[in-house]
Amino acid sequence: MTMEPEGIPRHRTNAPNHVYYFDIGTGIWHGKATFRVTSWHRLRQSRIGLRNKLFATAMHTVELLTGAPRQSSTIVAKPDEGEFGVAHNVVRISKFGVTLYLLKEEYVLESDGTGVTVNGNEQLGPLPGLFARKFTYSAVIRDEGTAATYHMPLLGTPWVANYQVSADRQSLFAELVCDWGRATEETHRVGAPA
Numbered sequence: 001m002t003m004e005p006e007g008i009p010r011h012r013t014n015a016p017n018h019v020y021y022f023d024i025g026t027g028i029w030h031g032k033a034t035f036r037v038t039s040w041h042r043l044r045q046s047r048i049g050l051r052n053k054l055f056a057t058a059m060h061t062v063e064l065l066t067g068a069p070r071q072s073s074t075i076v077a078k079p080d081e082g083e084f085g086v087a088h089n090v091v092r093i094s095k096f097g098v099t100l101y102l103l104k105e106e107y108v109l110e111s112d113g114t115g116v117t118v119n120g121n122e123q124l125g126p127l128p129g130l131f132a133r134k135f136t137y138s139a140v141i142r143d144e145g146t147a148a149t150y151h152m153p154l155l156g157t158p159w160v161a162n163y164q165v166s167a168d169r170q171s172l173f174a175e176l177v178c179d180w181g182r183a184t185e186e187t188h189r190v191g192a193p194a
Contacts, residue, residue, distance in 0.1 A: 015113030019145025021087040022077040024169050029075070031172075031187030032068040033093050035059040042180035048156030051131065055124050056155055056181060062095060069095040071185055076193045084111040099126050107139075114141050118150070152176070159183075 037043050037060045043053060063069065072092050079085040086108055093101040102123040107116050116139040124131035139150040146169075150161040154176075161176040163185075174185040 013113070014144075015084075015109075016141040016143070016145040017109045017113055017116055018079075018085065020141045020148060020165075021075065021107055021109065021116075022079055022085065024145065024165055025075045025087065025089075026077045027075060027189045027193060028191040029071075029073040029172065029187040030190050031071050031185065033071040033186075034068050034182075034184045035063055036182050037180060038182050039180045046157065046180060052156040055131070059100065062100065066095060069093045069100055071187060073187060074193055082108050084109045084113075099123070101125075115139075116141065116148075118152075154178075155181075157181075 035056075037056055043056060046053070070093070072094075073089060075087055075089045077085070077087050086106060089103075089105045089107065091101075091103040091105070092099055104121040106119040108119070109116055118137050118139055120135050120137065122133050122135065123129075135153055137150065137152050139148055141148050146165040148161075148163040150159075150163070152159045152161055155178075157178045157180070159176050159178045159181075161174055163172060163174040165172055169189075171188045172185070176183040176185075
């Protein structure tokens with residue numbers, strides 16, 4: 001068995017989840033994120049709690065007044081961890097250098113080649129520990145590793161997030177939707193993980 005540089009699987013497979021996280025995803029990604037409340041009525045009627053309603057309103061307002069926030073993401077592949085490999089991701093959404101949202105994720109790849117269990121550690125706003133939580137959700141990798149669908153519990157609401165990799169594998173676009181909101185991510189690979 002040969003040793004490969006960290007982040008490169010020793011046993012490359014064509015499993016969609018290996019392709020998505022190990023071949024395409026590994027790296028540093030920069031871009032922008034958008035967030036819009038699409039139905040103020042449904043947001044007000046939702047049972048997500050005052051804190052989540054205030055945060056959704058704040059994200060919508062900040063973007064409306066100042067433009068789309070910056071998003072950065074660093075994905076590191078750990079193909080030798082777990083039964084079928086693991087990847088780690090740190091996502092930061094910021095505006096004027098202030099962190100609005102921080103998410104640390106562990107993607108546990110399932111041996112069926114498409115499934116993923118995601119363990120998330122989320123921080124809302126710039127104050128560490130004040131609005132933090134841990135949660136788990138699932139994803140399915142599709143289209144030979146160039147697309148993914150996540151079922152994410154964000155802001156007290158179930159969201160469906162569809163990600164699509166560009167043909168050159170250097171860009172990623174995502175649309176996240178729920179009953180009362182829509183978010184997008186548009187990122188481009190800018191380098192290898194440190």
